[in-house]
Amino acid sequence: MTLNTIMAVKFPVRILRYKPSGSSNQGIMKNGLIARALRPRCAVIVHPQFTEPEAALRAAGHPVRRVILRPRDGFRLAGAAIPPEADLVVIGNPTNPTSALHPAAGLVAHARPGRVLVIDEAFMDGVPGEPESLAGCAGVPGLLVVRSLTETWGLAGLRIGYVLGPAALLGRLRSAQPLWPVSTPALAAARACSSARAVAEAATLARAAGLGLAANRRTRASDVRRFRRFPS
Numbered sequence: 001m002t003l004n005t006i007m008a009v010k011f012p013v014r015i016l017r018y019k020p021s022g023s024s025n026q027g028i029m030k031n032g033l034i035a036r037a038l039r040p041r042c043a044v045i046v047h048p049q050f051t052e053p054e055a056a057l058r059a060a061g062h063p064v065r066r067v068i069l070r071p072r073d074g075f076r077l078a079g080a081a082i083p084p085e086a087d088l089v090v091i092g093n094p095t096n097p098t099s100a101l102h103p104a105a106g107l108v109a110h111a112r113p114g115r116v117l118v119i120d121e122a123f124m125d126g127v128p129g130e131p132e133s134l135a136g137c138a139g140v141p142g143l144l145v146v147r148s149l150t151e152t153w154g155l156a157g158l159r160i161g162y163v164l165g166p167a168a169l170l171g172r173l174r175s176a177q178p179l180w181p182v183s184t185p186a187l188a189a190a191r192a193c194s195s196a197r198a199v200a201e202a203a204t205l206a207r208a209a210g211l212g213l214a215a216n217r218r219t220r221a222s223d224v225r226r227f228r229r230f231p232s
């Protein structure tokens, strides 16, 4: 079974094109695949978010601008002032560390010709049903979706992840990729984590985590109600 068919199990019918990376999700960003293959004149990172994409772009010598989402808006993307001249935009969905889950339509609204829109979906398989995932979304200009096997499966050491996107863009990434970037053990792990059984297991874990979270929130809310207020 090739990685192509592996990913087709994970994204039945929705997957169009993919490219495995030897260095995991952040390998795609950090070890320079995106930063080296693309030469953005105006890269924008939507913050708060994981710090590595910005670090990777800066290390590759690209100027980076930040768009900061505000807590009082619930870290929502709606209304975010992404500069029109941005030719590379990086957004996490759901976002580490805010856990904001942006609606897919709101993300797609930031795509335009001449811009690469990178959506880091490292944590998406923790969202039951992945309703806001763009992993199978075709026809959005410049859309790259970066996925990870690290978060659900704890495979950080194997350094394997994958990126989904239009063939031309993946070709540009491929040209910046080192030789033999994916090890056989990593491929075997990707295969195991993407089997129908593993996908079902991940979905069960995501649902259980969601229920746990809801229970925790209820507990915290009742704990908070037990506190007495003192004027400061």
Ligand SMILES: Cc1ncc(COP(=O)(O)O)c(C=O)c1O
Pocket (backbone or CB within 6 Å): 023, 024, 025, 026, 027, 050, 092, 095, 096, 120, 122, 123, 147, 148, 149, 150, 151, 156, 160, 161
């Ligand atoms: C948002 C985000 N993307 C990517 C990663 C790393 O993914 P990988 O292990 O596949 O490089 C992390 C790790 O914490 C993360 O928080």
